[in-house]
Amino acid sequence: MNLKEFADTLDEMAHGSTREEFFLSCVDELSGRLLAKTKKRTPVGPGVFRLADDAEVSRGRRLYSSQSKQDKKGALHWSIERTHKTAQDVKLIKVQPGGTLRRMWRATPAKGGSRKYEARVFNPMEYASYVEYGHRQHVGQFVPILGKRLKRAWIPGQHMLQNSRNELNKEMPGILQRRLNAWLGGRLK
Template sequence: MARSNVNMNYDGLKKLRDQLAKIDQTDEFFNACAKELAARLLAKVIKRTPVGDYPKSTGKTGGTLRRGWTAGQNSNARAYAESLSVHRVGTDFVIDIINPVEYASYVEYGHRTSNHKNWVEGKFMLTLSEKEIASMAPRILERKLEDYLRRCFS
């Protein structure tokens, strides 16, 4: 019976093992994806939020509702989204985006006038922004996934 000398080089398999270990850190990736989508949503909703226009004699300034999206902080949408916490619900990664201004829902969905005879239409700033982000999300996430995999396998 003939014998053969076969030398095996396992360096490629070891490298693949190490690269696959990097992919195992998926929670960080999913958190980053959630924050990316939240930042884009906030940027859109802030632009759509109307600012009140008051006569100078009232002493009021507009923009309370718009500032409410970032909890009154003077930061941009991306910086504020990075500060938000991501929590996991089943297989979903969730970020709660709220506007704590008490009349936010009335501006969003509409309301009766004070004399109860007319209706003020809602601005749907959050609803419309959510729909836009939902349609953009597959492309955004696909790009982020490609970058993530490229970093893991480089």
């Protein structure tokens, strides 16, 4: 490569469309890494269960019998009544696996131009911010699904996204340096 070709290549790299593609691909990689780290840190719940029907229980009647009714807005409400059988006769069937919060993490494609490039990593679940940052609760309130009363006024957050972002910020210079070296090496040969 002579000096004129080298100067033209440098000018194309500084002002051409390949520079734009390079920056967008870097942002896409960083958002993908952040997404993977955040998913790994997100806690997974046990899932959603229902009580088995009498036909599904091999040893007779259930500990609880359940009934559902629909309100004016169409929402289903379940009432559970205790029977005289023991907990050994209860059969639960998993209706939905846990991990909905983990599965819902998303990243937008990179966009931007000239000086600012960005991609968003987010979770559309309505309770994601409460798990991330923590939340208040009413001490002494009975929660039927847990079968007990609340004891703590504040539940601390898990900080999945924040901790992942802090970890990625430490790794970012090395990642970008490797990508830049590979891009320059491929262009200047």
